[in-house]
Amino acid sequence: MSLPAILGGTPLRPQGPPAWPSADPEILDVLQQAGREGWWGKYQAGKCDQLEAWLRDYHQVEHVLLCGSGNYAVELGLRALKIGPRDEVILADYDYPGNFLSIHAVGATPVLVDVDSRSWNLSIDAVRTAIGPATKAIVASHIHGGRVPMRALMELARERGLQVVEDAAQATGAIIDGRRAGTWGDVGVLSFGGSKLLSAGRGGALLTNNAGLAQQARNHLTRAGNIVCPLSELQAALLLPQCQKLDDRNALRWANVKLLCEALADVPGVRPFVQADEPDLPAFFKLGFQLDESAFGLSRERVVKALRAEGYAMDEGFAAAHTARSPKRYRRGASLAEAERAHAGCVQLHHPILLEPTVWVRDLALAWRQIHNHAELLAGLGE
Numbered sequence: 001m002s003l004p005a006i007l008g009g010t011p012l013r014p015q016g017p018p019a020w021p022s023a024d025p026e027i028l029d030v031l032q033q034a035g036r037e038g039w040w041g042k043y044q045a046g047k048c049d050q051l052e053a054w055l056r057d058y059h060q061v062e063h064v065l066l067c068g069s070g071n072y073a074v075e076l077g078l079r080a081l082k083i084g085p086r087d088e089v090i091l092a093d094y095d096y097p098g099n100f101l102s103i104h105a106v107g108a109t110p111v112l113v114d115v116d117s118r119s120w121n122l123s124i125d126a127v128r129t130a131i132g133p134a135t136k137a138i139v140a141s142h143i144h145g146g147r148v149p150m151r152a153l154m155e156l157a158r159e160r161g162l163q164v165v166e167d168a169a170q171a172t173g174a175i176i177d178g179r180r181a182g183t184w185g186d187v188g189v190l191s192f193g194g195s196k197l198l199s200a201g202r203g204g205a206l207l208t209n210n211a212g213l214a215q216q217a218r219n220h221l222t223r224a225g226n227i228v229c230p231l232s233e234l235q236a237a238l239l240l241p242q243c244q245k246l247d248d249r250n251a252l253r254w255a256n257v258k259l260l261c262e263a264l265a266d267v268p269g270v271r272p273f274v275q276a277d278e279p280d281l282p283a284f285f286k287l288g289f290q291l292d293e294s295a296f297g298l299s300r301e302r303v304v305k306a307l308r309a310e311g312y313a314m315d316e317g318f319a320a321a322h323t324a325r326s327p328k329r330y331r332r333g334a335s336l337a338e339a340e341r342a343h344a345g346c347v348q349l350h351h352p353i354l355l356e357p358t359v360w361v362r363d364l365a366l367a368w369r370q371i372h373n374h375a376e377l378l379a380g381l382g383e
Contacts, residue, residue, distance in 0.1 A: 004370050006309040007377060012363040013311030020352040021199045026241035033237075040234045047236040052205075054243050055190070059180045061207045063214035065221060066236065068229035070169040070191025070204035074102040074139065077165040077187035077206055080217035083108050087136040088331060090162075092122040093320045093339035094346070095141050099167060100321050103139065104329065111135065112321050113333035119146030119273050120290065120342040124153055130333035137163045142171035142181055144288025144317070144348055145257065146273040147280070150184035151177040165189065169204070172197045173250045174283035181283065182207050187217070192235070195350065197249070197285055198242050200235035253284045253354035256361045260287075263365035267372055269296025270347075286348040288317065293345065297375030304347060306378060310367040312353060317346025 003009030021027070034040035039047075052064040067073050083089060085107035091099055093112040103110045113126035122140050138157060140148045150166065157164050166185030168174070174181040182188030187210075192203035208214050221227055261276040273288035291300050298306075300316060307314040320343035322336055353360055371378065 002370060004306050004310065004367070004374055004378070006306045006381075007374060009370075011309060011311045012367050013360060016311045017313035017350065018352040018356060020195060020350070022352070022355075024241065024245075027238055030237050030241065034234055042233055045233040045237075047233040047240070048231060051231075051236040051239055051243075054240065055205060055207070058243070059183050059188075059207055061183055061188075062209045063207070063211065065206045065214065065217050066231040067204050067206065067221060067227075068231060069202055070167075070189055070193060070196075071098040071102060072229045073189040073191070073204035073206045074099055074165060074167060075105045076217050076220055077189060078102060078106045078108070078137065079220045080187060080206070080208075080213045081137055081163045081165070082216070083137050083163075086134060088132060088134040090127055090130055090135060090138045090333075091321070092141060093322055093333075093336045094120055094318060094342040095122075095139075095321065096143065096167070096169070097318060097321065097324070099139050099141060100325065100330070108136075109134075110321070110330040111333060112330050112336065112339075114336050115338045115342055116146075117338050120144070120288065120338065120346065121146035121273075122148045122153075123338070124149060124156060126333055127153065128156060131160055131162070132331075135160075135162060137165060139165045139167060140185065141167040141169070142174065142176070142283075144170070144273045144286045144346070145282050145284045146288065147171065147174060147176045147181070147282060149177065150179075154184055169193075169196065170285040171283045172285075173246045173281075175281040177280065183209075186210060187213060192231070192239060195285070197283060197351065198239055198246060200231070200239050203231040203235050203239070205231075249355060250281060250283050253351060254281060256354045256356075256358065257282070257284060257287055259358065260361050260365055263362060264368055267296075267365075267368055269293070269372070270368060284351045284354055286350060287354065289347040289349070290341075291345045291347050296372055298371065298378055300345060300347060302378050302381070303371060306371045307347075307367055310363075312364055312367065313350035315348055315350075317342060317348050319343060
């Protein structure tokens with residue numbers, strides 16, 4: 001087996017990671033049309049209306065509100081649910097850091113709970129044990145290709161009188177228990193950030209079937225007739241052709257992830273957040289891997305450096321919130337053992353490579369294998 005690139009071997013992907021967003025001709029057509037027709041800078045040109053209509057139909061929801069970011073959409077959802085000071089909101093300890101800050105933005109207190117050992121996404125059992133007298137809501141995020149079991153979560157929330165913000169920023173188009181991600185919660189959230197599956201550089205959306213919640217969100221979003229955190233008409237127009245490709249691209253990503261799962265099945269110490277036999281359709285903004293350093297034989301830092309040297313866009317995962325925030329700023333649930341494992345052991349792959357030909361996915365599995373086989377030599381680098 002060849003030497004890893006970090007040890008002087010030839011990189012498996014010398015051209016490096018693929019660019020994102022990709023150079024779609026439809027995007028160029030939109031930009032040229034906007035320039036010719038002059039609607040690119042208008043307050044209203046009908047493009048946001050078209051995007052809202054597509055999102056309503058695709059997700060089978062009654063109400064869609066566009067806004068300037070997915071991060072703001074989480075805050076907007078909490079405000080629509082009338083979450084505020086003295087309220088508590090349950091949140092996975094291992095999660096996108098902006099969600100912790102969105103809870104603080106409305107004056108509420110995050111309650112940090114553990115994640116599921118198989119997916120490192122929010123644990124239903126941990127939610128159940130953390131509910132207290134001040135708990136009013138749950139933020140449930142689908143991250144790194146994993147998915148929160150929303151049917152079970154909503155049953156628990158209804159039983160305990162709680163409301164749910166379902167953050168599907170990393171899972172646009174995914175199917176969970178037979179329904180689109182973002183449609184289970186009282187409100188759902190999408191993101192159109194520059195690295196997301198649907199990209200407009202920035203942007204987000206709030207989804208709901210509740211007319212009252214939609215009106216509450218609209219009230220917060222609008223001041224003196226202006227949208228305070230808007231998505232522009234040009235951004236909406238750039239998203240529309242991407243929407244038409246979303247399902248096909250998600251299916252291709254999933255096919256390549258299944259191939260990767262199978263190719264890595266016998267490599268010790270590395271396990272994707274999802275398994276190849278899962279029944280529903282996941283979506284992959286990032287593909288997460290659970291790394292057990294002792295079983296793999298190498299530190300996460302060295303693994304990430306070695307995979308990046310091969311030309312793959314690999315990074316460490318999030319920091320668990322309890323490791324980065326003052327204890328005065330949250331209430332801690334029970335054990336956070338799995339979140340601590342995620343904090344120390346998550347490795348994530350950016351999604352564009354999953355749209356590439358199969359050979360590059362197979363080479364990624366080969367890269368993991370080569371690095372594992374040379375782990376002892378790699379561990380001694382710099383010592």
